Amino acid sequence: MSEQPQLSTTNILQPELKVAPIDWFDYPVRAFPHHTDYSGVVWHGTYLTWLEEARVECLRSMGVDFAELVALGCNLPVMELSIRYHQAIQMGMDAIVRTRIADMEGVRINCDSQIQSLDGDVLYATARVTLVAVDLAKGKILRQLPSSVKDALMKK
Amino acid sequence: MSEQPQLSTTNILQPELKVAPIDWFDYPVRAFPHHTDYSGVVWHGTYLTWLEEARVECLRSMGVDFAELVALGCNLPVMELSIRYHQAIQMGMDAIVRTRIADMEGVRINCDSQIQSLDGDVLYATARVTLVAVDLAKGKILRQLPSSVKDALMKK
Amino acid sequence: MSEQPQLSTTNILQPELKVAPIDWFDYPVRAFPHHTDYSGVVWHGTYLTWLEEARVECLRSMGVDFAELVALGCNLPVMELSIRYHQAIQMGMDAIVRTRIADMEGVRINCDSQIQSLDGDVLYATARVTLVAVDLAKGKILRQLPSSVKDALMKK
Amino acid sequence: MSEQPQLSTTNILQPELKVAPIDWFDYPVRAFPHHTDYSGVVWHGTYLTWLEEARVECLRSMGVDFAELVALGCNLPVMELSIRYHQAIQMGMDAIVRTRIADMEGVRINCDSQIQSLDGDVLYATARVTLVAVDLAKGKILRQLPSSVKDALMKK
Numbered sequence: 161m162s163e164q165p166q167l168s169t170t171n172i173l174q175p176e177l178k179v180a181p182i183d184w185f186d187y188p189v190r191a192f193p194h195h196t197d198y199s200g201v202v203w204h205g206t207y208l209t210w211l212e213e214a215r216v217e218c219l220r221s222m223g224v225d226f227a228e229l230v231a232l233g234c235n236l237p238v239m240e241l242s243i244r245y246h247q248a249i250q251m252g253m254d255a256i257v258r259t260r261i262a263d264m265e266g267v268r269i270n271c272d273s274q275i276q277s278l279d280g281d282v283l284y285a286t287a288r289v290t291l292v293a294v295d296l297a298k299g300k301i302l303r304q305l306p307s308s309v310k311d312a313l314m315k316k
Numbered sequence: 317m318s319e320q321p322q323l324s325t326t327n328i329l330q331p332e333l334k335v336a337p338i339d340w341f342d343y344p345v346r347a348f349p350h351h352t353d354y355s356g357v358v359w360h361g362t363y364l365t366w367l368e369e370a371r372v373e374c375l376r377s378m379g380v381d382f383a384e385l386v387a388l389g390c391n392l393p394v395m396e397l398s399i400r401y402h403q404a405i406q407m408g409m410d411a412i413v414r415t416r417i418a419d420m421e422g423v424r425i426n427c428d429s430q431i432q433s434l435d436g437d438v439l440y441a442t443a444r445v446t447l448v449a450v451d452l453a454k455g456k457i458l459r460q461l462p463s464s465v466k467d468a469l470m471k472k
Numbered sequence: 473m474s475e476q477p478q479l480s481t482t483n484i485l486q487p488e489l490k491v492a493p494i495d496w497f498d499y500p501v502r503a504f505p506h507h508t509d510y511s512g513v514v515w516h517g518t519y520l521t522w523l524e525e526a527r528v529e530c531l532r533s534m535g536v537d538f539a540e541l542v543a544l545g546c547n548l549p550v551m552e553l554s555i556r557y558h559q560a561i562q563m564g565m566d567a568i569v570r571t572r573i574a575d576m577e578g579v580r581i582n583c584d585s586q587i588q589s590l591d592g593d594v595l596y597a598t599a600r601v602t603l604v605a606v607d608l609a610k611g612k613i614l615r616q617l618p619s620s621v622k623d624a625l626m627k628k
Numbered sequence: 629m630s631e632q633p634q635l636s637t638t639n640i641l642q643p644e645l646k647v648a649p650i651d652w653f654d655y656p657v658r659a660f661p662h663h664t665d666y667s668g669v670v671w672h673g674t675y676l677t678w679l680e681e682a683r684v685e686c687l688r689s690m691g692v693d694f695a696e697l698v699a700l701g702c703n704l705p706v707m708e709l710s711i712r713y714h715q716a717i718q719m720g721m722d723a724i725v726r727t728r729i730a731d732m733e734g735v736r737i738n739c740d741s742q743i744q745s746l747d748g749d750v751l752y753a754t755a756r757v758t759l760v761a762v763d764l765a766k767g768k769i770l771r772q773l774p775s776s777v778k779d780a781l782m783k784k
Contacts, residue, residue, distance in 0.1 A: 192528055193538070194521045194671055198386065198664040198719050199452060204394040205368070205662055208361035209506045216504055226505070227564025230354065238360040242398035248455060251666050252539025296355060299404060348684055349694070350515055350677045354508040354563050361506055365662045372660055382661070383720025407510050408695025510698065511764060516706040517680070520673035542666065550672040554710035560767060608667060611716060 184258040184274075185221050187214035191253050201248035208241070211273050211287055214257035218271070222261070223312040234306050235296040239268065243287040254278050261313055267293040267302050269313070340414040340430075341377050343370035347409050357404035364397070367429050367443055370413035374427070378417070379468040390462050391452040395424065399443040410434050417469055423449040423458050425469065496570040496586075497533050499526035503565050513560035520553070523585050523599055526569035530583070534573070535624040546618050547608040551580065555599040566590050573625055579605040579614050581625070652726040652742075653689050655682035659721050669716035676709070679741050679755055682725035686739070690729070691780040702774050703764040707736065711755040722746050729781055735761040735770050737781070 189210045197203035216226045229236065249255055255275050262270040268290055275285040293302040293309070304310070345366045353359035372382045385392065405411055411431050418426040424446055431441040449458040449465070460466070501522045509515035528538045541548065561567055567587050574582040580602055587597040605614040605621070616622070657678045665671035684694045697704065717723055723743050730738040736758055743753040761770040761777070772778070 190525075192521070192525050193665050194524055194673055196666040197661050198666075198668045199391050199393065200666045201455075203662055204397065205361055205364035208364065209504070212361070212506055213502075213504050225564070227562070230563065235355050237355065237404070238401060240398075240400045241360065242396075244396045245394060248393070250539070251542065252537070299357075346681075348677070348681050349509050350517055350680055352510040353505050354510075354512045356510045359506055365660070368662055369658075369660050381720070383718070386719065406695070407698065408693070511703050511705065513767075516709065517673055517676035520676065524673070547667050549667065549716070550713060552710075552712045553672065554708075556708045557706060560705070611669075 184260050185214065185218035187217050187257040187259065188278075189213075189255050189257055189275075191249050191251050191255070193251060196251045199248075201250055204243075204245060207243060207245075207275065207285055207287070210255075210257050210275065211243075211259070211271075211289060214259040214273060215271050215289065215291075218259040218261070219312075224309055229306070229309065230296060232306070233296050234302065234309075235294045236269070236291040237294055238289055239292040240290040241287065243285055245285050247282055247284050249275075249284050255284055256280075262288070264305070264310075264313060267305050269293075269305075340416050341370065341374035343373050343413040343415065344434075345369070345411050345413055345431075347405050347407050347411070349407060352407045355404075357406055360399075360401060363399060363401075363431065363441055363443070366411075366413050366431065367399075367415070367427075367445060370415040370429060371427050371445065371447075374415040374417070375468075380465055385462070385465065386452060388462070389452050390458065390465070391450045392425070392447040393450055394445055395448040396446040397443065399441055401441050403438055403440050405431075405440050411440055412436075418444070420461070420466075420469060423461050425449075425461075496572050497526065497530035499529050499569040499571065500590075501525075501567050501569055501587075503561050503563050503567070505563060508563045511560075513562055516555075516557060519555060519557075519587065519597055519599070522567075522569050522587065523553075523555075523571070523583075523601060526571040526585060527583055527601065527603075530571040530573070531624075536621055541618070541621065542608060544618070545608045546614065546621070547606045548581070548603040549606055550601055551604040552602040553599065555597055557597050559594055559596050561587075561596050567596055568592075574600070576617070576622075576625060579617050581605075581617075652728050653682065653686035655685050655725040655727065656746075657681075657723050657725055657743075659717050659719050659723070661719060664719045667716075669718055672711075672713060675711060675713075675743065675753055675755070678723075678725050678743065679709075679711075679727070679739075679757060682727040682741060683739050683757065683759075686727040686729070687780075692777055697774070697777065698764060700774070701764045702770065702777070703762045704737070704759040705762055706757055707760040708758040709755065711753055713753050715750055715752050717743075717752050723752055724748075730756070732773070732778075732781060735773050737761075737773075 191202050195202045195206040219226055256278060258274045258276065260272055262272045271289045271291065273287045274283060276283050293305050294300065295302055347358050351358045351362040375382055412434060413429055413431050415427060415429045418428045427445045429443045430439060432439050449461050450456065451458055503514050507514045507518040531538055568590060569585055569587050571583055571585045574584045583601045583603065585599045586595060588595050605617050606612065607614055659670050663670045663674040687694055724746060725741055725743050727739060727741045730740045739757045739759065741755045742751060744751050761773050762768065763770055
């Protein structure tokens with residue numbers, strides 16, 4: 161069993177980069193029938209689609225167009241993900257997915273998200289997602305983030 | 317913002333129960349077109365469907381029928397989940413989702429999974445999922461696991 | 473093999489009701505990574521999530537809240553669906569799902585949808601979906617639409 | 629609004645090819661939690677994942693490996709799909725997706741499916757799906773099916 165270690169080896173000497181101290185990016189979602197399961201609330205896997213949508217839009221708000229990045233041959237697959245479900249979301253309910261780029265370590269980008277009620281009074285879920293920059297064609301970890309991404313995300 | 321703490325308070329005094337030292341349960345999966353994304357490999361959220369299927373079948377192999385449990389009014393929603401993606405899975409590829417109940421703490425059940433190649437030589441992903449026993453109608457955490465579940469999962 | 477005919481028998485004598493000659497309801501969507509497949513464009517099944525979302529919002533715009541309807545014990549499952557894919561939607565692209573209630577026959581509601589580009593110049597897909605009013609608890613076809621639904625959807 | 633007609637123009641003169649009078653191909657499925665919606669039964673869109681899986685395996689049984697075909701640059705996207713839902717499938721239930729290649733018209737392949745109970749006594753859904761052979765890179769309809777596909781599917 162080879163637990164591929166190459167995912168982390170290329171950035172050993174790269175310092176952690178501070179990202180701009182931006183506000184959270186708010187992305188609204190609504191629980192439609194296809195998001196739910198037999199228990200009448202949103203299925204736990206559905207949250208990953210919302211986290212992804214919020215992440216893509218958060219990046220766009222910072223100047224990084226995900227589809228363009230992919231067209232240029234750079235992919236940002238999820239390398240690690242953890243999520244905690246605090247409170248169920250009923251069908252028909254609205255929620256806000258608050259997202260921010262927490263930090264970057266080499267070619268890794270850590271994104272934090274909080275899914276909460278519109279008024280901010282109820283926290284439905286919290287998540288951390290780690291992306292890693294990859295050469296789309298070869299599937300190999302890049303040595304460094306494309307400069308367009310780094311410039312967009314870095315602290316000024 | 318109220319970060320609901322009730323998910324963990326009901327089992328403070330309950331000792332960690334040892335589960336039977338079972339072998340891993342192996343659940344085969346195959347990467348179909350609908351599992352993939354634009355990058356040609358399995359989309360990261362797809363793994364949650366495979367983990368769930370493997371978990372349900374693992375429980376069945378231990379004597380717990382998930383649909384029956386739900387019909388009896390006990391739900392086992394995911395409370396926490398973490399997953400690490402080691403290597404991408406290409407469309408058409410087969411994999412094995414190895415799953416076991418790692419331990420139980422009160423009404424929580426921790427499940428470990430490893431997604432690997434058929435020959436066991438490549439590890440695609442590792443995950444830990446925490447389930448919690450809930451009253452399906454009320455959505456409240458149960459004080460204890462249904463005895464049928466506890467008996468089935470506990471170390472003999 | 474019993475091909476259940478009961479889906480259509482209860483409304484034999486019920487006249488086709490004319491719905492209000494409303495304009496199309498426009499629901500915007502965007503193609504995110506999880507919507508795509510290995511070919512780089514939106515997976516054909518994804519369209520059903522968009523059609524559903526547009527349908528629920530179209531009903532809401534006419535005064536029918538889907539989640540409330542379900543809470544009252546009336547479900548509107550899809551009984552029949554046909555879709556034709558004209559042109560692929562690339563990742564990152566925006567589209568409009570235009571939807572309208574075409575007509576009602578007894579407890580059946582026929583919805584038409586066109587998925588097109590923002591400027592209306594490209595037609596990506598066309599679909600017809602037939603819903604049927606069902607008692608949620610019993611799973612049986614209702615004899616008639618709830619009056620709240622009929623009033624909301626009927627031609628004035 | 630240009631309703632792209634090119635999907636059907638390239639095969640005007642191509643005769644309908646008779647496919648081998650094969651038996652139905654049976655693909656077993658089981659309704660897991662992620663397949664269901666708030667109503668406790670399988671969500672209508674889930675069937676498209678099952679139809680796809682059955683289709684891919686049906687083609688494999690006839691000698692066409694879908695992933696290999698795509699790797700060679702030929703895609704078989706869905707061009708048209710219609711499905712009728714006869715009876716709901718409850719969580720935990722097993723079903724069989726019976727599939728066969730009904731016929732080929734030029735570069736189009738029509739697949740019929742019946743989703744039924746294991747004993748064949750209950751019909752859950754019936755569907756017809758039309759695939760079309762496309763150049764994966766260019767997204768253009770092919771003039772003819774790759775000979776490997778035609779040979780595999782044609783009547784001997």
